[in-house]
Amino acid sequence: MDTMFKNLCAKLYYEQDKPKRIDGNKDNEGFISTLVFSVIHLLWCLSLIEIFKGIAVSRSPSTERKSRANAIDFHTVLKWVIVLFFLVYPRGLAWKVGVGTLAYFLFMNLFSYFYYHLWKYEPPTEIASKPDVFHARTNRRFILFALSFLYSIVGFAAFFRGPWGAELRLFDRSMENAPITDALAASVANAFTFTPGQFVPASHFGYALLTTQVFYSFVFLVVILVVSLPPKS
Numbered sequence: 001m002d003t004m005f006k007n008l009c010a011k012l013y014y015e016q017d018k019p020k021r022i023d024g025n026k027d028n029e030g031f032i033s034t035l036v037f038s039v040i041h042l043l044w045c046l047s048l049i050e051i052f053k054g055i056a057v058s059r060s061p062s063t064e065r066k067s068r069a070n071a072i073d074f075h076t077v078l079k080w081v082i083v084l085f086f087l088v089y090p091r092g093l094a095w096k097v098g099v100g101t102l103a104y105f106l107f108m109n110l111f112s113y114f115y116y117h118l119w120k121y122e123p124p125t126e127i128a129s130k131p132d133v134f135h136a137r138t139n140r141r142f143i144l145f146a147l148s149f150l151y152s153i154v155g156f157a158a159f160f161r162g163p164w165g166a167e168l169r170l171f172d173r174s175m176e177n178a179p180i181t182d183a184l185a186a187s188v189a190n191a192f193t194f195t196p197g198q199f200v201p202a203s204h205f206g207y208a209l210l211t212t213q214v215f216y217s218f219v220f221l222v223v224i225l226v227v228s229l230p231p232k233s
Helices: 002-012 023-028 031-045 048-059 061-088 095-119 131-161 163-167 180-191 204-228
Strands: 168-170 199-201
Touching: 002 048, 031 095, 048 061, 048 095, 061 095, 061 131, 061 180, 095 131, 095 204, 131 163, 131 180, 131 204, 163 168, 163 204, 168 180, 168 204, 180 199, 180 204, 199 204
Parallel strands: none
Antiparallel strands: 168 199
């Protein structure tokens, strides 16, 4: 059974991206570090993009980097198709299904950047000695970062247009089934904490929803962006 599970994991996940404990630091870790590592590992295993990467690399191990990149792009397209569907049709499926799906992708969207930009140790590679390759890689990371941040804007706009929009007011009107442009404008304004008096919560839940988006944007723009910027030589 253990061998079968390991073989399954080998096919489902890309080993190089797997969370790893630093052997030389184990003597400095207490139970809190162990618990946090276990949570990070669990969340990583639940990330759909990691499964996509694992399957892609296992199918084409000779082109490992290309397969990994294609898997990331495929996952990016998939999550954008899903969020745009719920933005246009907030009641296209059962609302609880929509909320669960969007919440999962939004959370994993943030977790992936936390994991790869803050948590995971990246040893020096030969790319650092090739300025042109390093620059091209930085450009790709920036494009994916921009798409991920825009995804959060659209994701919360979809929340605003759904039944949760009844907890928000724009010009004294409920945000539920509001025009898409209004939902996007409200999401952008709230993400950058530029919320005019015309866009306000109508309940404690509405206040919590807006606060959640502000916190989400803070983590993305302040913590992750600052840490992930390459140091100037």
